[in-house]
Amino acid sequence: MKRLVIVGAGTGGLMVANFVARDLSREIAHGEISVTLLGDKDEYIYQPGFLYVVFDLMRPAQLIRPIKELLAPGIEFVHDRAVRIDPEGKVVERAGGEALHYDYLVLATGSGLNLQEVPGLSEGGHWFYTLEGALQLRDELRRFQGGRVVLTVGVPHKCPVAPLEFTMMFDEWARVRGIREQTEIVYTYPLGRTHSIPSVAEWAQPELEHRGVRVETFFNMESVEPEKKVVHSLEGTDVAYDVLVAIPPHRGDELGAVSGLAEAGNWYPTDRNRLNLNGRDDIFVLGDATNLPVSKAGSVAHFEAEVLADNLVGLLTEGSPPAYQYNGRAFCFIETGLERATFISFDYLNPPKVPQPTNAVHWFKQTYNRIHWANLKAVM
Amino acid sequence: MALEEQNLVDAFREEGSSLASAALASVTPRMINRLGGVAESTIAALDLLTSPDIVSLLATLQKAAPTLTPLLEEVSELGPGEGMRGLAKRISNAVTAGADEVRAHPGPITVGAMLKMLRQDPAMAIALRFMLGFVRSMWVESPK
Numbered sequence: 001m002k003r004l005v006i007v008g009a010g011t012g013g014l015m016v017a018n019f020v021a022r023d024l025s026r027e028i029a030h031g032e033i034s035v036t037l038l039g040d041k042d043e044y045i046y047q048p049g050f051l052y053v054v055f056d057l058m059r060p061a062q063l064i065r066p067i068k069e070l071l072a073p074g075i076e077f078v079h080d081r082a083v084r085i086d087p088e089g090k091v092v093e094r095a096g097g098e099a100l101h102y103d104y105l106v107l108a109t110g111s112g113l114n115l116q117e118v119p120g121l122s123e124g125g126h127w128f129y130t131l132e133g134a135l136q137l138r139d140e141l142r143r144f145q146g147g148r149v150v151l152t153v154g155v156p157h158k159c160p161v162a163p164l165e166f167t168m169m170f171d172e173w174a175r176v177r178g179i180r181e182q183t184e185i186v187y188t189y190p191l192g193r194t195h196s197i198p199s200v201a202e203w204a205q206p207e208l209e210h211r212g213v214r215v216e217t218f219f220n221m222e223s224v225e226p227e228k229k230v231v232h233s234l235e236g237t238d239v240a241y242d243v244l245v246a247i248p249p250h251r252g253d254e255l256g257a258v259s260g261l262a263e264a265g266n267w268y269p270t271d272r273n274r275l276n277l278n279g280r281d282d283i284f285v286l287g288d289a290t291n292l293p294v295s296k297a298g299s300v301a302h303f304e305a306e307v308l309a310d311n312l313v314g315l316l317t318e319g320s321p322p323a324y325q326y327n328g329r330a331f332c333f334i335e336t337g338l339e340r341a342t343f344i345s346f347d348y349l350n351p352p353k354v355p356q357p358t359n360a361v362h363w364f365k366q367t368y369n370r371i372h373w374a375n376l377k378a379v380m
Numbered sequence: 381m382a383l384e385e386q387n388l389v390d391a392f393r394e395e396g397s398s399l400a401s402a403a404l405a406s407v408t409p410r411m412i413n414r415l416g417g418v419a420e421s422t423i424a425a426l427d428l429l430t431s432p433d434i435v436s437l438l439a440t441l442q443k444a445a446p447t448l449t450p451l452l453e454e455v456s457e458l459g460p461g462e463g464m465r466g467l468a469k470r471i472s473n474a475v476t477a478g479a480d481e482v483r484a485h486p487g488p489i490t491v492g493a494m495l496k497m498l499r500q501d502p503a504m505a506i507a508l509r510f511m512l513g514f515v516r517s518m519w520v521e522s523p524k
């Protein structure tokens with residue numbers, strides 16, 4: 001029997017598992033192939049929904065589903081944490097049970113917040129990058145009657161357009177509540193422009209200006225002084241705030257570092273086209289966990305999952321070498337307020353253009369927020 | 381065209397094309413395959429449902445419905461095995477009688493008539509649901 005083990009039951013892990021299990025349902029039923037999904041959480045959380053929770057536009061219950069409900073038939077789900085990988089023995093050691101042996105291993109362990117990197121941030125700042133964080137920020141905004149709201153960005157971070165989305169949604173939210181006049185919005189960014197992608201920065205600059213948002217570039221968040229309510233940058237500038245909304249810097253799960261497979265930041269060195277861990281043809285990586293120069297986004301995990309699943313089906317059934325290649329494809333919606341949105345679509349070779357925001361694209365995103373589950377289950 | 385109307389048309393066009401380009405930019409090969417699969421299943425199901433055999437079976441069932449309804453109601457009251465053979469015989473008689481009647485009075489069966497039949501007759505509704513379930517299990521659920 002050929003054994004596929006997938007570590008991480010998030011967007012990328014679930015999609016790969018479901019694509020492969022649906023394609024190889026006969027082989028799984030006949031005991032020729034097994035698909036095991038190892039995840040340290042037994043619930044899946046739709047992270048893009050956090051942005052809406054902050055503004056009371058979605059409820060947490062709408063973002064959470066038990067993993068068991070999202071699995072195609074034939075997948076064995078193991079609720080446990082992977083603590084070490086032995087690539088020579090082809091084994092994944094678990095925190096609370098017997099090790100899992102694999103023929104092919106997929107690492108989809110995502111990325112998490114690295115709050116320690118910015119002293120004072122946990123105490124002095126808000127973020128919407130976890131459900132708890134989003135709920136705390138929502139409660140803060142429910143009380144908010146005006147003042148200076150400062151947005152700071154740590155790198156690297158997932159969902160590259162989220163800082164812009166938050167800023168534009170917050171601007172409109174404050175207008176709708178009639179408190180925009182009493183509110184100053186400061187958008188800071190670590191580079192010399194408003195976004196890492198030049199065409200997005202070019203589009204965003206006038207959009208922010210026209211909304212009356214103050215922009216501070218070359219602002220690399222270094223530390224926060226919660227008592228004084230000041231955020232300091234590496235460049236030596238300080239900004240005082242009433243509410244600090246931070247996009248904390250991210251890092252990969254420690255599994256890679258513990259196993260000696262990851263590089264700085266715990267990111268796995270990954271082949272940009274075939275998605276195998278560099279130097280290994282039996283271990284693959286996708287989603288936020290890679291070191292690839294692509295956005296850490298659910299859409300990227302999705303596009304990669306399709307390529308990876310097609311290659312795994314070939315490997316598991318015929319042992320044929322990976323034939324499908326990932327081309328760096330990414331797609332991101334950009335909410336430009338509470339009722340309009342635009343999007344960017346790009347790959348390794350083609351940078352994005354930003355079309356005019358419309359209502360239709362906003363509704364598309366709203367629809368997607370509610371049918372994401374069908375994507376995860378690989379039924380759409 | 382008045383200016384407001386023209387603006388409205390332009391706005392619609394802009395909204396529509398933005399939606400279409402976002403959809404195109406986000407669609408993946410597996411989604412397209414899946415859509416193809418759904419289209420194929422739908423066509424296969426429609427093809428089967430409109431085939432002469434099924435149309436005549438539907439007509440047969442329609443004629444047999446008045447007899448079938450009370451018989452199907454009886455099913456729920458039967459214990460396991462008890463009287464099943466007798467019931468099966470009576471159902472088969474009813475269907476045969478219906479089929480004879482259809483042969484005696486042939487006529488077209490329309491989708492409208494089918495829907496009307498579905499709404500009015502619980503036995504027909506059950507039979508059709510069975511059949512659609514069967515078609516679904518054959519074409520939609522089967523691994524490709």
Ligand SMILES: Cc1cc2nc3c(=O)[nH]c(=O)nc-3n(C[C@H](O)[C@H](O)[C@H](O)COP(=O)(O)OP(=O)(O)OC[C@H]3O[C@@H](n4cnc5c(N)ncnc54)[C@H](O)[C@@H]3O)c2cc1C
Nearest residue numbers: 008010011012040047048082110159287288296297298299
């Ligand atoms: C606020 C916000 C908004 C976003 N908006 C968008 C958006 O609009 N569009 C978009 O495309 N993306 C968006 N994203 C990003 C998107 O959610 C992620 O990029 C995507 O979920 C990455 O998928 P993944 O499979 O790599 O990681 P994840 O989905 O995070 O899954 C990783 C899983 O692995 C588990 N895991 C980690 N280590 C271990 C271990 N050692 N053992 C077992 N299990 C482990 C984790 O618990 C987790 O369940 C947003 C994210 C946030 C936070």
